[in-house]
Amino acid sequence: MNLQYNYSKLKIGILGGGQLGKMFMQAAMDLDLNLYILDPDISAPCAKHSTQFICGNFNDFDTVFEFGKNMDIITVEIEHVNIEALEKLENSGVKVYPQPSVLRIVQDKGLQKDFYSKNNIPTSPYFLVSNSSEIKNHISEFPVMQKMRKGGYDGKGVKPLYSEKDIENAFEVPSVLEKFVDFEKEIAIIVARNKRGEIAFYPPVEMEFNSEANLVELLISPANISIELKEKTKSIAELIIKSLNMIGILAVEMFVTREGELLVNEIAPRPHNSGHQTIEGNKTSQYSQHVRAIINMPLGNTNIIYPSVMINLLGEKGFQGDVKYMGLESVMAMEGVYPHIYGKKTTKSFRKMGHITITANNIEEAKEKANIVKKTIKVISE
Amino acid sequence: MNLQYNYSKLKIGILGGGQLGKMFMQAAMDLDLNLYILDPDISAPCAKHSTQFICGNFNDFDTVFEFGKNMDIITVEIEHVNIEALEKLENSGVKVYPQPSVLRIVQDKGLQKDFYSKNNIPTSPYFLVSNSSEIKNHISEFPVMQKMRKGGYDGKGVKPLYSEKDIENAFEVPSVLEKFVDFEKEIAIIVARNKRGEIAFYPPVEMEFNSEANLVELLISPANISIELKEKTKSIAELIIKSLNMIGILAVEMFVTREGELLVNEIAPRPHNSGHQTIEGNKTSQYSQHVRAIINMPLGNTNIIYPSVMINLLGEKGFQGDVKYMGLESVMAMEGVYPHIYGKKTTKSFRKMGHITITANNIEEAKEKANIVKKTIKVISE
Numbered sequence: 156m157n158l159q160y161n162y163s164k165l166k167i168g169i170l171g172g173g174q175l176g177k178m179f180m181q182a183a184m185d186l187d188l189n190l191y192i193l194d195p196d197i198s199a200p201c202a203k204h205s206t207q208f209i210c211g212n213f214n215d216f217d218t219v220f221e222f223g224k225n226m227d228i229i230t231v232e233i234e235h236v237n238i239e240a241l242e243k244l245e246n247s248g249v250k251v252y253p254q255p256s257v258l259r260i261v262q263d264k265g266l267q268k269d270f271y272s273k274n275n276i277p278t279s280p281y282f283l284v285s286n287s288s289e290i291k292n293h294i295s296e297f298p299v300m301q302k303m304r305k306g307g308y309d310g311k312g313v314k315p316l317y318s319e320k321d322i323e324n325a326f327e328v329p330s331v332l333e334k335f336v337d338f339e340k341e342i343a344i345i346v347a348r349n350k351r352g353e354i355a356f357y358p359p360v361e362m363e364f365n366s367e368a369n370l371v372e373l374l375i376s377p378a379n380i381s382i383e384l385k386e387k388t389k390s391i392a393e394l395i396i397k398s399l400n401m402i403g404i405l406a407v408e409m410f411v412t413r414e415g416e417l418l419v420n421e422i423a424p425r426p427h428n429s430g431h432q433t434i435e436g437n438k439t440s441q442y443s444q445h446v447r448a449i450i451n452m453p454l455g456n457t458n459i460i461y462p463s464v465m466i467n468l469l470g471e472k473g474f475q476g477d478v479k480y481m482g483l484e485s486v487m488a489m490e491g492v493y494p495h496i497y498g499k500k501t502t503k504s505f506r507k508m509g510h511i512t513i514t515a516n517n518i519e520e521a522k523e524k525a526n527i528v529k530k531t532i533k534v535i536s537e
Numbered sequence: 538m539n540l541q542y543n544y545s546k547l548k549i550g551i552l553g554g555g556q557l558g559k560m561f562m563q564a565a566m567d568l569d570l571n572l573y574i575l576d577p578d579i580s581a582p583c584a585k586h587s588t589q590f591i592c593g594n595f596n597d598f599d600t601v602f603e604f605g606k607n608m609d610i611i612t613v614e615i616e617h618v619n620i621e622a623l624e625k626l627e628n629s630g631v632k633v634y635p636q637p638s639v640l641r642i643v644q645d646k647g648l649q650k651d652f653y654s655k656n657n658i659p660t661s662p663y664f665l666v667s668n669s670s671e672i673k674n675h676i677s678e679f680p681v682m683q684k685m686r687k688g689g690y691d692g693k694g695v696k697p698l699y700s701e702k703d704i705e706n707a708f709e710v711p712s713v714l715e716k717f718v719d720f721e722k723e724i725a726i727i728v729a730r731n732k733r734g735e736i737a738f739y740p741p742v743e744m745e746f747n748s749e750a751n752l753v754e755l756l757i758s759p760a761n762i763s764i765e766l767k768e769k770t771k772s773i774a775e776l777i778i779k780s781l782n783m784i785g786i787l788a789v790e791m792f793v794t795r796e797g798e799l800l801v802n803e804i805a806p807r808p809h810n811s812g813h814q815t816i817e818g819n820k821t822s823q824y825s826q827h828v829r830a831i832i833n834m835p836l837g838n839t840n841i842i843y844p845s846v847m848i849n850l851l852g853e854k855g856f857q858g859d860v861k862y863m864g865l866e867s868v869m870a871m872e873g874v875y876p877h878i879y880g881k882k883t884t885k886s887f888r889k890m891g892h893i894t895i896t897a898n899n900i901e902e903a904k905e906k907a908n909i910v911k912k913t914i915k916v917i918s919e
Contacts, residue, residue: 163860163880181563184586187880203588204566438873438896453870460842488835491820498569514820 163187165450168223170194170213171232172201174497174507175426178434179232180204182442188450193222200498216240223249230403230449232425234261235306252403252449253424260399261424264331265304271419274398276391278419279410280334287325290332294319299332301325336418338410342378343429346392347404347444347454354396355444355454357437359388360429362408365469365505373525374465375518376432380411387417395422404445406430428467432512435493436463461491461514464525468494468509468534470502476536478502480509486528491515501536508534547832548573550608552595554583556879556889557614557808560816562586564824570832575604582880598622605631610831612785613807616643617688634785634831635806642781643806646713647686653801656780658773660801661792662716669707672714676701681714683707718800720792724760725811728774729786729826729836736778737826737836739819741770742811744790747851747887755907756847757900758814762793769799777804786827788812810849814894817875818845843873843896846907850876850891850916852884858918860884862891868910873897883918890916 165188169176172194180190180201192205195212202208211218213233219240223229228250229241241255253261260266271278282293283304293299297319303312303326316325316332341364345357361378362371378385392407399405406427408420430441439447439455447454470478478501486492491514502508511528515521547570551558554576562572562583574587577594584590593600595615601622605611610632611623623637635643642648653660664675665686675681679701685694685708698707698714723746727739743760744753760767774789781787788809790802812823821829821837829836852860860883868874873896884890893910897903 163878163882177566180586181566184559184563184880185875185877187582187878189585200569203571204562204586206585447869452866455869456872484834487829487837490838493567495567496569498566 163189165189165228166191166226167449168193168226168229169201169232170219170222170229170236172196172199172205172208173232174200174495174499174509175232176201177204177497178431178440178495179230179426179442179445182440183446185443186446186450188446191222191226193219198500203498213237220244223251228252228449230425230445231258233308234258234423234425235308238262250449253399253401253405257399257401257424261422263304264302264307264421265329267422268331268333270398274394276395276398276419277417279336282332283329284332285329287322287327290316290322290325290330291319293332296332296334298335300335302331302333304329304331336410337413338418339413339415340378340380340411341408341420342380342388342411343406343408343427344388344392345404345406345427345430345433345441345444346389346396347441347448348396348402349448349454350402350451353454354393355457356389356392357430357433357441357457358459359385360432362429367472367505371428371467372469373522374429374432375522376436376463376465377459379518384411384415384417391417391419395419399424403448404430404441428507428510431495431510432463432465433457434495435512435514436461461516462518462521463512463514464518464521465510465512466525466529467507468496468511468532470504470506470508471533471535472504474534474536475503476501478508479535479537481533481535482531485531486511489513489524489528491521492524492528502534547571547610548608549831550575550605550611551583551614552601552604552611552618553614554578554581554587554590555614556582556877556881556891558583559586559879560813560822560877561612561614561808561824561827564822565828567825568828568832570828573604573608575601580882585880595619602626605633610634612827612831613640615690616640616805616807617690620644632831635781635783635787639781639783639806643804645686646684646689646803647711649804650713650715652780656776658777658780658801659799661718664714665711666714667711669704669709672698672704672707672712673701675714678714678716680717682717684713684715686711686713718792719795720800721795721797722760722762722793723790723802724762724770724793725788725790725809726770726774727786727788727809727812727815727823727826728771728778729823729830730778730784731830731836732784732833735836736775737839738771738774739812739815739823739839740841741767742814744811749854749887753810753849754851755904756811756814757904758818758845758847759841761900766793766797766799773799773801777801781806785830786812786823810889810892813877813892814845814847815839816877817894817896818843843898844900844903845894845896846900846903847892847894848907848911849889850878850893850914852886852888852890853915853917854886856916856918857885858883860890861917861919863915863917864913867913868893871895871906871910873903874906874910884916 172192358377363373365372554574745755747754
């Protein structure tokens with residue numbers, strides 16, 4: 156790509172038209188990129204803003220190949236896509252970032268764990284099983300977390316197994332059994348890499364979970380961890396993105412154990428929930444950074460502008476149907492409160508319907524405001 | 538609009554699909570608003586991102602009325618639109634912000650000047666003329682600036698008249714003759730007002746012009762003026778927006794005379810070139826603020842995050858045709874440099890093709906970086 160490139164002619168295809176795709180588009184519009192979206196849902200958040208929206212299944216080989224063959228670059232906002240089609244596209248000269256080889260590892264939590272082991276990336280002890288009867292061989296390691304190797308997302312496909320009687324309710328599919336980690340906190344770091352090999356790290360963030368939904372409820376930027384731990388976080392993220400030889404943006408979730416050790420939990424090779432706050436909180440948003448990485452532009456500065464807290468707007472438990480937002484007006488009257496409504500037509504219990512970033516001069520102030528915001532806004536049905 | 542409003546159902550129509558409309562859309566996507574665009578150019582910057590793009594003439598009564606009658610709110614990104622259609626829409630219950638009555642005044646520089654006089658808003662002395670022979674009656678007031686009452690924009694429709702012989706080259710249309718103002722600097726302030734009457738001011742900015750193109754070349758935020766002058770700027774902006782009874786965002790350009798007096802030059806009732814830097818430089822961008830104002834949401838905080846400089850990316854003189862951007866990659870390697878490429882297919886001399894905001898810890902640093910950026914990037918044709 157030379158200095159006189161006309162970016163306006165670049166065609167970028169995105170598999171998935173949800174909120175991550177939408178925020179990616181908002182960033183990509185700054186550089187006038189042409190954005191083509193493939194998603195099975197005709198009313199997906201991206202549908203009304205893309206250069207062209209193609210309604211189709213991103214898990215179908217032919218659909219993905221037909222969609223991708225006229226693109227210059229393909230990227231994803233979800234990992235669960237047809238990899239064989241992406242490999243064929245890659246072989247025929249389309250740039251696919253993240254690369255299919257990366258997606259193959261990330262799609263399968265078993266391969267992910269094996270990848271960590273092979274590359275000396277710290278992670279919790281694990282065992283691969285094909286079905287529930289194989290689980291019995293590992294009772295001595297209980298309690299464990301059973302994670303379906305494929306298809307889980309947003310807290311689904313995960314089940315704790317405490318004792319033998321839990322096995323009868325276990326998933327009957329190939330799974331990873333992970334030893335319970337007695338962790339102090341959960342953190343995440345986002346790292347970006349472009350084709351010329353530049354790497355940029357975001358300051359790590361800290362997550363507080365909603366235990367019922369198993370979803371991030373409060374994200375705190377920056378994480379309250381020592382400088383040494385921050386440096387370790389970066390080293391691990393660097394080791395992962397280099398071992399994957401990956402281009403694009405990568406989120407790495409880690410546990411900080413009570414002994415102060417870091418263990419990698421999961422990775423996501425795309426813009427991620429743990430980077431939403433970068434839109435207002437950092438000098439370059441994770442979405443702009445992903446744009447820069449995949450078109451091989453210099454990576455942007457990741458410094459924090461303001462300490463911030465991000466809350467997911469989850470569909471209120473017990474409500475299902477056409478969505479409405481209670482209290483949005485009140486929270487918009489607060490300073491440094493930035494709502495992002497994803498544009499999903501219908502809500503259901505714990506569905507991610509939007510997020511709100513709260514910036515402040517310090518974390519305490521941001522948390523206080525976040526607590527008011529959480530009490531004020533409710534995502535319900537009509 | 539009550540606390541449980543579902544904004545996703547709001548239909549917002551925008552007359553004009555250029556860069557201002559595009560940046561408005563990027564902001565409106567945060568709240569999942571439905572955006573309908575009317576523009577005569579099928580390849581306008583907004584075309585590929587709108588919920589629906591209607592290719593048509595926004596100066597044609599029927600086209601505007603048909604476009605607007607199914608909308609909840611109509612706004613503009615250009616003043617030169619069919620006002621009669623907007624009045625009919627307003628009378629039939631569509632919210633039109635800015636109101637047609639405001640657009641009627643702004644469309645006609647003669648009515649604008651009369652409006653200032655009637656409302657005790659300081660402005661330079663002026664004379665209205667119908668044709669060039671009437672100009673002769675005002676030779677004693679020369680030098681004057683002749684401004685076409687209607688149709689001028691971006692430095693077009695403006696001509697200095699120094700002596701009698703310049704009259705033969707004067708515009709042969711109804712015009713305003715303005716006494717030359719011996720000004721020290723030119724500043725602008727953006728003010729917003731919503732239906733409930735809340736008013737919010739942005740810190741004033743300062744402009745440096747390209748004398749050849751008569752376009753803003755460098756915009757500096759905040760303006761280097763005294764606190765007293767800043768307060769006066771606000772008072773004048775408040776007087777104007779209240780006198781107009783206007784809803785939406787209003788840019789007010791003023792001269793600071795050598796005597797330290799403020800004189801209103803022009804107003805624009807929409808997001809404006811002098812507010813581009815608010816996207817990265819202020820807590821709420823002018824585009825988000827316009828969204829908030831027209832849907833009657835609380836107005837956002839306007840404080841400056843970083844001092845910033847904005848430069849317009851003008852088509853290089855002598856180049857015409859399909860656009861390309863030289864040096865974009867190099868400027869993106871600089872910290873705090875935010876390019877916005879508008880997505881116009883073709884360039885010509887001095888056409889506004891994009892802008893770049895440069896943030897820094899102080900204005901001097903921002904200006905230094907801006908000078909490097911200006912030397913590095915060129916908008917040329919293929």
